[in-house]
Amino acid sequence: MTPTLAPVVQHHAANAAGRDFVIGDLHGCVDALRYLLHQVGFDAARDRLFSVGDxxxxxxxxxxxxxLxxxxxxxAVLGNHEDALCAVAEGRLARHRWYGIGGGWAHGLPDHALAAHAKRLRELPLVRVVGxxxxxxxxxxxxxxxxxxxLDAGKFDAQVRxxxxxxxELALNAATQPRHALSLTYCGHTPMRELRQxxxxxxxDTGAFIPEGRLTIVEALTPRHWSVSVQTARAKGAAGMALP
Structure with a gap:
């Protein structure tokens, strides 16, 4: 039986004290994140960082x-790669199939450690609504x-989930774009060369894990954004930059 996601939608008040940022698919590229947080002058006491998952x-x-x-x-919200990790921990997906989509980092991870990660990830919502x-x-x-x-109702059937x-479909075929009263919604999953609305x-998502890709951070509700490749971030000393 698949565990129920709780909560499916989580609401957050607007940030009156600082700034809100959104980060693209991280895919284990933490050094690039270190560099970007340093670049934007992230203040952990006032600012917040939202993640589109993965x-x-x-x-x-x-x-x-x-x-993190x-x-x-x-x-963070749940991404398909977190969902795959949970499926492995819950016996619904074979490890080798997960390794085929990038889960090889966990090859030496014992089952109890994987289960602990899955338990934490099952606490993530599918959606975060801010303000x-x-x-x-x-x-x-x-x-x-x-x-x-x-979105607020959170009554997502299996197909919608x-x-x-x-x-x-939307990212690869913009002609199918829906015409609904949806607020600005930050998404990842499909790597783009540049931000695309x-x-x-x-x-x-600008493909942080791809050699020619970058990790991108956006200041929410503004046009401001910053990007860096893992290689550039490391060359500039990101490994020595402390996370907040």
Missing amino acids: LVDRGDQCEEALA LDKPWFY EGTTRFNVLHAEFFGDDAE ERMLWGR IGSQMFI
Whole structure:
């Protein structure tokens, strides 16, 4: 039996004290994140960082990425790669199949350690809603073809949930863009060369794990964004930059 995601949708008040940022698919590229947080002058006492999911797989710092979940300023949604990790821990997916999509970092991870990660990941929502009215924005992993009211209700059937975690229809075929009253929604999942907004959905995954890709951070509700490759971040000393 698949565990129930709790909560499915989590609401956050607008940040009146500082800034909100959204990070693209991390995929174990924590050194790039260190560099970007340094670049934006991230203040852990006032600022917040939201993640579109896919913290793990493909990169070489996946355990460090999972440790971000314990940071009080870090707020992630579930990505398809976290969902795959949970499926392995719950016996619904064979390890070798997960390794085939980037889970090889966990080859030596014992079952009890994997189960502990899965338990923590099952606490992540599918959606985070921040603020309300004109200051509202949403964060989810892949795509959503509904409006704010449907998002808030959180009554997602299996097909909608699958689309929210794995869907690429909107990103790969902009002609199908939905026309619903959806607030600005930050998504990842499908790597883009540059940030791309389709309808209300802003795709911010720029392929951090790809040699020619970058990790991108966006200041929410503004046009400001920063990107860096893992190689450049490390060349500039990111490994020695402390996380907040």
